[in-house]
Amino acid sequence: MKRSKKYVEASSKVGNKKYTKDEAIKLVKELAAAKFDETVELSLNLNLDTKKSDQQLRGATVLPNGIGKTKKVLVIAKGAKATEAKDANADYVGDTDMIDKIANENWFDFDTLIATPDMMPALGKIGRVLGPKGLMPNPKTGTVTMDVKKAVEDVKKGRVEYRADSYGNVAVSIGKVSFDADKLLGNLDAFVSLIIKTKPSVVKGKYIKSVTISSTMGPGIKIDEAEFEI
Numbered sequence: 001m002k003r004s005k006k007y008v009e010a011s012s013k014v015g016n017k018k019y020t021k022d023e024a025i026k027l028v029k030e031l032a033a034a035k036f037d038e039t040v041e042l043s044l045n046l047n048l049d050t051k052k053s054d055q056q057l058r059g060a061t062v063l064p065n066g067i068g069k070t071k072k073v074l075v076i077a078k079g080a081k082a083t084e085a086k087d088a089n090a091d092y093v094g095d096t097d098m099i100d101k102i103a104n105e106n107w108f109d110f111d112t113l114i115a116t117p118d119m120m121p122a123l124g125k126i127g128r129v130l131g132p133k134g135l136m137p138n139p140k141t142g143t144v145t146m147d148v149k150k151a152v153e154d155v156k157k158g159r160v161e162y163r164a165d166s167y168g169n170v171a172v173s174i175g176k177v178s179f180d181a182d183k184l185l186g187n188l189d190a191f192v193s194l195i196i197k198t199k200p201s202v203v204k205g206k207y208i209k210s211v212t213i214s215s216t217m218g219p220g221i222k223i224d225e226a227e228f229e230i
Contacts, residue, residue: 069158
């Protein structure tokens with residue numbers, strides 16, 4: 001892949017060393033050169049074999065300082081739960097009418113889909129459409145729930161979903177380059193602490209193999225794993 005001149009220049013400043021958390025966050029802010037407010041991404045490589053059911057890692061969490069993006073939320077629910085969703089300021093609320101809209105119009109003007117358990121059989125009919133886009137609700141990520149109000153509020157506050165891929169990689173947004181350094185640090189620490197707490201008990205040896213942060217258009221900046229209490 002051919003890289004831009006700015007990217008190559010930024011990469012040369014980063015080098016191949018490992019930084020402290022503070023140094024890495026300072027650097028990712030300094031090197032962000034795009035004309036828009038770039039997202040700061042955190043990537044972890046974990047010692048997991050996700051082919052084994054007891055080493056799969058998936059969930060969702062609300063970062064303490066948000067992620068700098070307001071997500072559009074669709075809630076599939078009926079009756080009182082639909083009213084609860086509207087009161088919680090969900091962007092779209094409906095039941096089979098919204099399911100039909102997705103199926104017939106290829107409509108995806110939302111970032112997160114939340115559903116009550118009773119609506120899952122109907123949603124299952126369009127699972128082949130929602131699944132590849134990462135939009136299928138799942139109890140593990142808190143998007144299949146009867147507590148619709150909390151689910152909507154969590155998404156609006158900056159809830160992030162995470163899932164380890166087949167190589168043990170987990171990636172999430174921890175904010176924007178415009179965030180104060182301490183807010184990015186708070187989100188970084190909160191997410192890594194969560195990953196450490198949810199370490200599968202069967203995993204032996206070094207758990208976190210690498211930690212990297214980057215801006216949308218910038219190079220990866222490695223953080224020394226020793227910075228975290230593992």
